[in-house]
Amino acid sequence: MWSKLSFILSYTHRFKWWYTGGVLFLLLTIWVSVTIPEYVQQGIDSIAGGRDAGSGLMLRAVLTILVMSLVLMVARTLSRILFFIPGRLIERQLKGEMFRKLASFGKDYYENNSSGSIISRINNDINGVRMITGFGLLQIFNIAFSLSLTPYKMWMMSPRLTLYTIIPIFVVFVIVRFGMAYMVKNTHLRMEALQRLSGRIISFLSGNAVIKSYNIHRWAEEKTDEENVNVYDYGLRISWVRSFVMPLMGGMEQILKVVVLMAGGMLVIKTDFTIGQLTEFIAYAALLTHPISGLGWVLTAFQQGFVGISSLQTIMNRKGVDDDRKALAPEMRTRLFDNGLQVRHLSYRYHNDEDYVLSDISFDLKPGQVMGITGPVGVGKSTLINCINGYLKPESGQLWFGSLDAARLRGDDIRQVVRTVGQEVFLFSDTIENNIAFGEGLVPDDERVGDVLYRSAMADEIERFPKGRRTMVGEKGIMLSGGQKQRISLARALYSPGKLLILDDVFSAVDTETERFLIRELFKFRQGGLIIISNRMSVLERTDFNIVLEGGRLTAMGTHQQLLETSDFYRNTHDIQEGGKR
Known part of the structure; x- marks a missing residue:
């Protein structure tokens, strides 16, 4: 409980003057609300005094009520x-903090938490915090002030009649309290079911092509319907309780009116009360029902919010991959690759695997050099480049940028100078030019966009699009082919170039002519260093040197001609692509 209150206070204290102003206007609102019934009583009793005696008093009471009503409207609006x-x-x-925190987590977190669950937390749980820090705090002060001033006014008029009104309020509050506890329990279960449903929907939408290809619509519908029914069941339970509790709280005002009319009417008959005083007391009883009803809502909102805070704290309290690493100074970051890259006996295994994916890898890459990486499928080529670009953290002393150990560097520092175009291309639901300029987060420069589109062999195809560079590509680039998406991703890397460019099999979805053009442009305009993962000999024969990975180990390293003599895999791949001739 204290950790959750501390979590809320860590955000609310920054707006203390806003809340202070809100409290003052809320206090003014409550004071005006409990003062107006006094003038109502004066106006009604003045009528009993006759036309001559009471007309002036009634007119003053009506004008005062009118002025105070206007003040009440302004004060209540400002308080909210x-x-x-x-x-x-x-x-x-x-x-914003949640997004930055989630961006700092490593691969292990996203393996154990689905995208739907994360999105549900951001939407539902943070909304719970907003309700607490906004309307929730408003209601707390509103209830505190109302339950202080209103009962005081009622007690001053008639202690016995006040006690009569407290009894039904207490009974209704107890019933509502149990109902709210049941609602909170089912609300928590509904939130969990909603997270699972969100995860399934996002998963099925992402795999829509697979579902269509294998004609498994019915299975996907059944799985979605299963979670949807759970959300429906929990929602129905909440609605069932709410349909009983809410009318009970709404009818509390009518119950109190009956009690006051019965008990207060006897006082009027005995002349202990005037008609105006009875009306005033009824008005106070009506004012009392609102904070009591709000108290049940506040308890529910805070309990739901605390459930959400517990979920958020599991994220906010988790350490990111680079939280313990210091950021480099800007001048050091820009010179990170000036002395090249040194890999020394690099071995790596994933957190959920006992076997090493990479074992004893060593090589040097100097600025201006082009290195090729080749090997069979699943030998660790992508793992190697993810160690180089900071997505994965090798052990200390195994990978160096000049004299700086990569294990002690932040991933974002490394990626300021290392650009990677991976196999899994992601385009945002935006225009082509905005997707290209995304790496710098700036307004696209037309000249630079045109240059990188030409170098990535996309210029001619873009001109055939209806809106050219401003064509919307759809979610994940659904409007484009695989080769087009790959080349736009390459244009993005060229638009904001670093000192080292890594291309992970970017030629797999392009034709031979486009491949030749891309190779010529990349080798012509390369900056710093270039690493290309590919099994195409047309690419590997133009590099400065290549390494061959087999079974997670470096089995051969050298130029194209050297590897034809020393590596069986390299030679066989060459022979297959060249039709068996050397």
Whole structure:
């Protein structure tokens, strides 16, 4: 409980002056609300005094009520503005922090948490925090002030009648409290079911092509329907309780009116109360029902919010991959590859695997050199480049950028100078030019965009699109072919170049003529260093040197001609592509 309150206070204290203003206007709202019934009583009792005696008093009471009603409207509006705006600002800040935190996690986190679950946490759990820091805090102060001033006014008029009104309030509150506890339990279960449903939907939408190819629509529908029914069942239970609890709280005002009319009516008959005083007391009883009803809502909102905070804390309290590493100074970061790359006896295994994916890999890459990496499928080529670009963390002393150990560097520092175009291409649902300029997060420069489109062999194809560079590519680039997506991803890397460019099998989805053009342009305009993962001899024969990986080990290293003599895999691959001739 204390950790959750501390979590809330860590955000709300930044807006203390907003909340202070909201509290002051809320106090003014409550004071005006409990003062208006006094003038209602004066106005009604003035009528009993006759036309001559009471007309002036009634007119003053009506004008006072009118003025105070206007003050009440302004004060109530300002109190809500001053509470709601910090809630929204906290929501925005928390979502930004959550995104940065999630971006700092490694591969192991995303293996154990689906995208749907993460999205559900960001939407539902953070909304719970917003409700607490906005409307929740407003209601807490509203209830505190209302339950202080209103009962005091009622007690001053008639202690006995006040006790009569407390009894039904207490009974209803107990019933509502148990109902709210049941609702909270099922709300928690519904949130978990909603996370699972979100995960399934996102998974099925991403694999829509596979579902169509294997004609397994019915299976996907059944799996989605299974989770959907769970969400429906929990929602129905909540609705069932709410349909009983909410009318009970809504009818509390009517119950109190009946009690006050019965008990207060006897006081009027005995002349202990006037008609105006009875009306005033009824008005106080009506004012009392609102904070009591709000108390049940606040308890529910805070319990739901605390469940959400527990979920958020599991993310916020988790350490990112680079949290313990210091960021490099900007000048050191720009010179990170100036002395090249040294790999010394690199071995790597994933957190959930006992076997090493890479074993005893060693090589040097100097600035300006082009290195090729080749080998059978699944030998660790992508793992090797992910160690180089900082996505994976090798052990200390195994990978160096000049004199700096990569194990002690932050991943974002490494990726400022190392650009990677991977096999899994991701394009955002935006225009082509915005996808290309995404790496720098700036407004696209037309000249630079045109240059990188030409160098990535996309210029002619872009001209045939209806809107050219401003064509929307759809979610994950669904409007484009595999080769087009790969080349736009390459254009993105060329638009914001680093000192070392890594291409992971980027020629797999292009034709031979396009491949030749890309090779010529990449070798012509390369900056710093270039690493190409490929099994195509047309690429490997033009590099400065190549390494061959087999079974996670470096089995051969040298130029194209040297590897034809020393590596069986390299020679066999060459012979197959050349039609068996050397």
